[in-house]
Amino acid sequence: DVVLTQTPVAQPVTLGDQASISCRSSQSLVHSNGNTYLEWYLQKPGQSPQLLIYKVSNRFSGVPDRFIGSGSGSDFTLKISRVEPEDLGVYYCFQATHDPPTFGGGTKLELK
Amino acid sequence: EVQLVESGGGLVQPGRSLKLSCLASGFTFSNYGMNWIRQAPGKGLEWVASISSSSSYIYYADTVKGRFTISRDNAKNTLYLQMTSLRSEDTALYYCARRGYDGYYPLWFAYWGQGTLVTVSS
Numbered sequence: 001d002v003v004l005t006q007t008p009v010a011q012p013v014t015l016g017d018q019a020s021i022s023c024r025s026s027q028s029l030v031h032s033n034g035n036t037y038l039e040w041y042l043q044k045p046g047q048s049p050q051l052l053i054y055k056v057s058n059r060f061s062g063v064p065d066r067f068i069g070s071g072s073g074s075d076f077t078l079k080i081s082r083v084e085p086e087d088l089g090v091y092y093c094f095q096a097t098h099d100p101p102t103f104g105g106g107t108k109l110e111l112k
Numbered sequence: 113e114v115q116l117v118e119s120g121g122g123l124v125q126p127g128r129s130l131k132l133s134c135l136a137s138g139f140t141f142s143n144y145g146m147n148w149i150r151q152a153p154g155k156g157l158e159w160v161a162s163i164s165s166s167s168s169y170i171y172y173a174d175t176v177k178g179r180f181t182i183s184r185d186n187a188k189n190t191l192y193l194q195m196t197s198l199r200s201e202d203t204a205l206y207y208c209a210r211r212g213y214d215g216y217y218p219l220w221f222a223y224w225g226q227g228t229l230v231t232v233s234s
Contacts, residue, residue: 103158
């Protein structure tokens with residue numbers, strides 16, 4: 001199975017600062033059809049996860065433009081500029097290029 | 113508004129069975145693939161199973177293959193997860209989630225329910 005390794009495990013931040021989360025895959029996530037099925041989810045405290053980013057860098061409906069996904073191959077990053085209180089929680093990367101689909105272990109964005 | 117409401121969770125003894133349901137509303141259920149994802153207490157997310165809109169394609173995680181069955185009733189707008197031979201490691205919050213699309217590009221878990229808790233313990 002593809003292993004997605006997220007770093008850091010916890011990211012202390014000050015509101016208004018930028019945060020960056022890395023997601024590295026044990027294999028390239030480029031599908032044979034040329035697409036890269038890499039998504040990012042945020043699970044706020046006490047809530048269900050919500051989709052933020054799909055296809056590496058596309059924001060889902062209603063997601064603010066301070067969330068920026070980037071990367072290629074097996075190395076991906078989610079940047080959150082100007083962190084706001086509602087951005088706190090656990091972020092997960094997810095891949096569906098290879099079967100079975102797998103999640104990263106999560107990165108907790110918390111206040112410093 | 114897309115709504116997914118899971119039910120059927122509870123406390124069950126190891127080796128027993130349980131059937132989860134997910135009632136969908138706010139969209140044409142028969143047009144979308146559906147999924148189950150679980151989260152053990154204090155842990156991360158694990159994809160469990162997927163089913164296509166017409167039930168033609170069904171996939172399972174190896175950890176549940178042969179024990180869990182995903183199904184759907186498009187007339188009732190309901191997704192199911194039949195769980196048998198339950199183990200303590202199946203204890204988790206079980207979410208149903210709907211696929212999404214950007215044109216033809218699939219979004220795996222575009223909408224999530226609130227989850228239903230399954231506890232496997234004697």
